[in-house]
Amino acid sequence: MRMSHDDAELMRRWRHGDAGAFEALVRHWQQPIARFLSRLVGQPEQVQDLCQEVFLRLHLAGQRYRETGTFSAWLYRIALNVARDAGKRRRLPLQPLPVDGPCDPMGSAADVCEQEELATVVNNAVAALPPLLREVVVLRHTDGINFEHMARILKTPATTLRSRFAVALGRLRERLVQLGLSTEEVDQ
């Protein structure tokens, strides 16, 4: 979990007119937000624009921020709304996501290819989930977000989100089996 008191201090300075504090917040959060959006939206070419929109809305809403929760929850909520608005405008099905994630550096080229293929399959399966389930899966795999934190972002009880998460994992497992990747193959 990121140091919330740093974010709170930067927000306090920004609200008192320190533009450098806002720019520090942007530098700190642009990559995590980009990663979050890329998983949620599934359109890599849109991530730059969506990220820009997130921080634009942050800049417009900055004076209304009150330190009642955490800054990260507020920021992820903005990002979620941006992604949802983009989803409403989008009419095409989600496209497969490119995989840039870490691979086993000690593995062979064949192992690396197989892992990348599996990761692509999994990301496609995530993209195919209904929005409510997809949001929970993506948020849970975002650094520093547990179910209590997620509950503040989605304004939904943590117990409900745990149930949705379990359902989402079950669907992902079923999808992998349908694609011919049984538990044994995934285990490998």
Place this chain on the structure above:
Amino acid sequence: MSCASIRAGLPALVYGDLPPEEAARVERHVADCAACRKEYAALQQLRTLLDAGPAPEVRVDLVALYRQSAERRRRQAQRWRRLATALTALAAVVLLAVSLRMEVRVQAQQLVIHWGQERPDAPAPTPQVLVQTIIQPDPATQADVQLLKELVHALADDVEGRDERYRRAIAHLQDRVDLLQVQSQRRWTETDQNVAALYLLTKGDKR
């Protein structure tokens, strides 16, 4: 403890969401049960694959952001101004209608707007009565008006007289300036002639 209840708790175990005692109990069962162990391993692998998602490099354009922010604030202010103007106009119309007790109705295929209190028994005022009232003020007011007229005329005469005096003074000063100009021109001419004569004299002496 049944495998079904254990498997329901496996996602929480994989993601570290179980309390320590509960986690230990589930782990003991997984160690002894091949089927649950397989399920647990599959979920761990799934988590690894989900964690290895895309990580695009993004750089927010701050200059464009500030420009877009200013533009949106300007448009928002414009919308609020329009709304405020419309609401003010509406409030003014409502206030006018209420204060004048305005009544709008359709009567005999005509739109009728009526305001004020109806006095069906009161007779309509006649123009003659109003005119008589205006052209026959009371004596005190008449005397005041006459006095004001006299004062205004006196002031106007005084202003005219003062203007005439100023015009005469200015004309006198103009004459004096002209005279001084002529005198100075004459003196300059005399000086010029004296200087020329002296020059001739000195030139003759040198010969």
